[in-house]
Amino acid sequence: MDTENILSEHGLRNTEARHGVLDVFKKYDYALSHSDLEKELQKYFDRVTIYRTIHAFLDKGIIHKVIDDSESAKYALCADECSSDRHHDNHAHFKCTKCGNSECLNHVQVPNINLPSGYLVSESNLLIEGVCKSCN
Amino acid sequence: MDTENILSEHGLRNTEARHGVLDVFKKYDYALSHSDLEKELQKYFDRVTIYRTIHAFLDKGIIHKVIDDSESAKYALCADECSSDRHHDNHAHFKCTKCGNSECLNHVQVPNINLPSGYLVSESNLLIEGVCKSCN
DNA sequence: ATACTATTTGCAATTCTGTTGCAAGTGTTT
DNA sequence: AAACACTTGCAACAGAATTGCAAATAGTAT
Ligand SMILES: [Mn+2]
Ligand SMILES: [Mn+2]
Ligand SMILES: [Zn+2]
Ligand SMILES: [Zn+2]
Numbered sequence: 001m002d003t004e005n006i007l008s009e010h011g012l013r014n015t016e017a018r019h020g021v022l023d024v025f026k027k028y029d030y031a032l033s034h035s036d037l038e039k040e041l042q043k044y045f046d047r048v049t050i051y052r053t054i055h056a057f058l059d060k061g062i063i064h065k066v067i068d069d070s071e072s073a074k075y076a077l078c079a080d081e082c083s084s085d086r087h088h089d090n091h092a093h094f095k096c097t098k099c100g101n102s103e104c105l106n107h108v109q110v111p112n113i114n115l116p117s118g119y120l121v122s123e124s125n126l127l128i129e130g131v132c133k134s135c136n
Numbered sequence: 137m138d139t140e141n142i143l144s145e146h147g148l149r150n151t152e153a154r155h156g157v158l159d160v161f162k163k164y165d166y167a168l169s170h171s172d173l174e175k176e177l178q179k180y181f182d183r184v185t186i187y188r189t190i191h192a193f194l195d196k197g198i199i200h201k202v203i204d205d206s207e208s209a210k211y212a213l214c215a216d217e218c219s220s221d222r223h224h225d226n227h228a229h230f231k232c233t234k235c236g237n238s239e240c241l242n243h244v245q246v247p248n249i250n251l252p253s254g255y256l257v258s259e260s261n262l263l264i265e266g267v268c269k270s271c272n
Numbered sequence: 273a274t275a276c277t278a279t280t281t282g283c284a285a286t287t288c289t290g291t292t293g294c295a296a297g298t299g300t301t302t
Numbered sequence: 303a304a305a306c307a308c309t310t311g312c313a314a315c316a317g318a319a320t321t322g323c324a325a326a327t328a329g330t331a332t
Contacts, residue, residue: 013298013299013300013308013309014299014300015298015299015308015309015310016298016310017309017310018309034289034290035288035289045310045311046310046311046312047289047290048290048291048292048310048311048312049309049310049311051289051290051291052309052310056309065205067203067204067205067263068203069201069203069261071209071288071289071318071319072288072289092249094251094255097258105251105252107252108249108251110262111247111249113228113244113247113262113264115230115241115244115264116241116243116244116269118268118269118272119230119264119266119267119268119269119272120266120267120272121264121265121266122233122265122266122267123264123265123266124262124263124264124265125203125205125262125263125264125265126246126249126260126261126262126263127203127260127261127262127263128249128251128255128257128259128260128261129257129258129259129260129261130255130256130257130258130259131255131256131258132254132255133252133254133255136254136255136256149279149280149327149328149329150328150329151279151280151281151327151328152281153280153281154280170318170319171317171318181281181282182281182282182283183318183319184281184282184283184319184320184321185280185281185282187318187319187320188280188281192280207289207290207317207318208317208318
């Protein structure tokens, strides 16, 4: 879908900053941190704007957080149709120990786990580490 | 095992700071962040020392990082014998959305996942969120 | 028991990450 | 074109983590 429609369909105004951030996400096939975005966009937008754009995109279901054992959070585009109400990114993530990139494994479902009684599960997150296709 | 032996067996000198940090880990059954440790120990040790102790313990296999979608990293004692060379904490982690605590599910193995060819898996991390035994 | 040396610690300074308040600017609707 | 709410940039701030260096100390050799 084209960038402007993605924004308006998620209830966001079509501003230059949001357009710019969204295009950077589209350009890469791995998850990006705030500082990744900043490197590409600092000439055009303030770092605070990038933070606020990330928050807006997260809230509206345009991106999702990719968990990672590293310090700073990373984000990737939602493949399915997500919204404020309903995020359904129930896939595993892969982090390459060589290149450091994290990617969505959109076709690898997170398995259901049986927990000891007394626990109530609401969500699961699976992070697999190793060497990615490109680095192998 | 007693605190001093844990330290020396992992090639670390038996200092007050390390003894203190290790005892705090033993005292709680959930994962601790730097700031959790600082709250208990700031009267006795500098915060930088606590950071450096965490790094040393991680490196030597006394603690492992507990993945968490939240801001700051958390750590927990390794149950099995881990070392610099070999960390094997292949269990799931549970984060309670009520109390906020993260615990090791030492008896819940992370299942083996089949990845598309080309990927080399070295480690898996499973984070389950929901309501814990105590809060339920 | 003492002396020696490499390691560890505390402190101050610095960097990096993320948030907030507010005035100016912009997108959308009418 | 005008109105208004939303968005942005800037400056200030807060928190998390790292670094350099001098002083202190653990473990070992004497
Ligand atoms: Mn994903
Ligand atoms: Mn654990
Ligand atoms: Zn790679
Ligand atoms: Zn709980």
